[in-house]
Amino acid sequence: MTTENDLLRRLAEALAQADTATATDWAASPAYVWDSHGGRPVARIVAQKLDLLRGIDRQKEAVVANVERLAAGHAAHDMLLWGARGTGKSALVKAAVAAAQADGGNIALVQVATDAVSTLPALFAQLAKVGRNFLVFIDDLGFAEGDSVTPRHLRSWLDGGVEARPANVRLAVTSNRRAILARDMSEQDDPINPRDVVDDQLALADRFGLSLGFHAMTQDDYLAVLRGYAEEFGLTLYEDEALGWAKRRGARSGRIAWHFITELAGRAGKTLD
Numbered sequence: 178m179t180t181e182n183d184l185l186r187r188l189a190e191a192l193a194q195a196d197t198a199t200a201t202d203w204a205a206s207p208a209y210v211w212d213s214h215g216g217r218p219v220a221r222i223v224a225q226k227l228d229l230l231r232g233i234d235r236q237k238e239a240v241v242a243n244v245e246r247l248a249a250g251h252a253a254h255d256m257l258l259w260g261a262r263g264t265g266k267s268a269l270v271k272a273a274v275a276a277a278q279a280d281g282g283n284i285a286l287v288q289v290a291t292d293a294v295s296t297l298p299a300l301f302a303q304l305a306k307v308g309r310n311f312l313v314f315i316d317d318l319g320f321a322e323g324d325s326v327t328p329r330h331l332r333s334w335l336d337g338g339v340e341a342r343p344a345n346v347r348l349a350v351t352s353n354r355r356a357i358l359a360r361d362m363s364e365q366d367d368p369i370n371p372r373d374v375v376d377d378q379l380a381l382a383d384r385f386g387l388s389l390g391f392h393a394m395t396q397d398d399y400l401a402v403l404r405g406y407a408e409e410f411g412l413t414l415y416e417d418e419a420l421g422w423a424k425r426r427g428a429r430s431g432r433i434a435w436h437f438i439t440e441l442a443g444r445a446g447k448t449l450d
Contacts, residue, residue, distance in 0.1 A: 203285070203307040207278055211300050211313075212290035222278070222286060224271035229405045230431065232398030233265050236389045237273075243387055244273040247310050247347050248282025254386030255335055255348040263432030264391035266351040267316050274312055288314045297342075305343035313342070315350045335384040350385070396420070399429040406438040410449060414441070 201209065201216030208219040230237055240256065247253035258266040274286040287304070289297065294315060304311050335341065335348060342348060382388060394402070400416055407414040422437045423429045442449050 201303070203304060203311075204309055206285065207275075208286040208288070210288050210290060211296075212293045213296070216287070216300070216303070222271050222275040224275045225268055226409070227272050227276050229402075229409060230265050230269055230272060231402045231405055232394050232431070233269065233391060236265075236391060237269060239387060239389060240269050241273045241276065243347075244277050244284070244312060245280075245282065247312060248274075248277040248280075248284035250283065250310060250345070253347050255342075255350075255384065257350050257352065257382060257385035257388045258391060259352045259354055259382075259388070260391030261393045261428075261430065262353060263428065263430030264394070265431040266391050268431065270312070270314055270349045270351070282310075284310045284312060286312050286314055288316065294318075301342050301346060304346050307345070309345065311346045313346055313348050315348065318350050318352050335381075348385075394429040394431070396429060399423060399434060402431055402434045403437065406434065407441070410438065410442060410447065412438065412441045412445060412447070 201218065203209070203216065206218035206220065208222045210217045210219060227237065227241065236258070240258070243253050243256060256270075258270065260266065271286065274284060277284050287300070289300070293300075297313070300313065304313075400419065403414055403416070403419050406412070419434075419437050422440075423433050426433050426436075439449060
């Protein structure tokens, strides 16, 4: 006769088996997404080739070197990539990891969803047990009033806190501004000492060993990016039209260039995969 204790025991065993079956294999995939449900593997990193990322040579050299060190298990920095929208910050992070993997580096990319930043300590606890190196990527970081995560939390995770990221993990964060200001913040948010508010934000930026600024492209850089794409994908480039495309969108950037190349490829009946 089945007792209540037997049923509870079987239920507990079933739940334990389910947890084991759905546990993330952090050694199997090139990339992962970490969200409110845990880790999810990604079959491949969709990234541009490094030599197609132009106009950011200094930033590219620094990021690639740092990722190579991490992939080899050597000392490496946490990275803050800040600056104008569409200038290649996220693309460079992904491309650098993909290149390191192609060279045999023992590294994976873990992109953290915006709803899961507060669970970084749980992610760190899992990754610390794995014989692999990880670049944890937080894209377009910002803080707003009422967020469960504050700059002080992230500072603790980066440097010195009891839940700081383990030795095989480094962070790459992108932001529109070096200070990673709250989206609705002004210096007058603190009527007693407004500088304290800004200093608190800058203290977070100072925790990153590698901080790189990305700025709006010159016309020459914009056209150089387009020429590289056009050559790579066998497209005919119309430079006057490309400049008009950027003017209508109010910016020259790698993202705007990619949108124009997508337009050209579509017209030509080609794909960009």
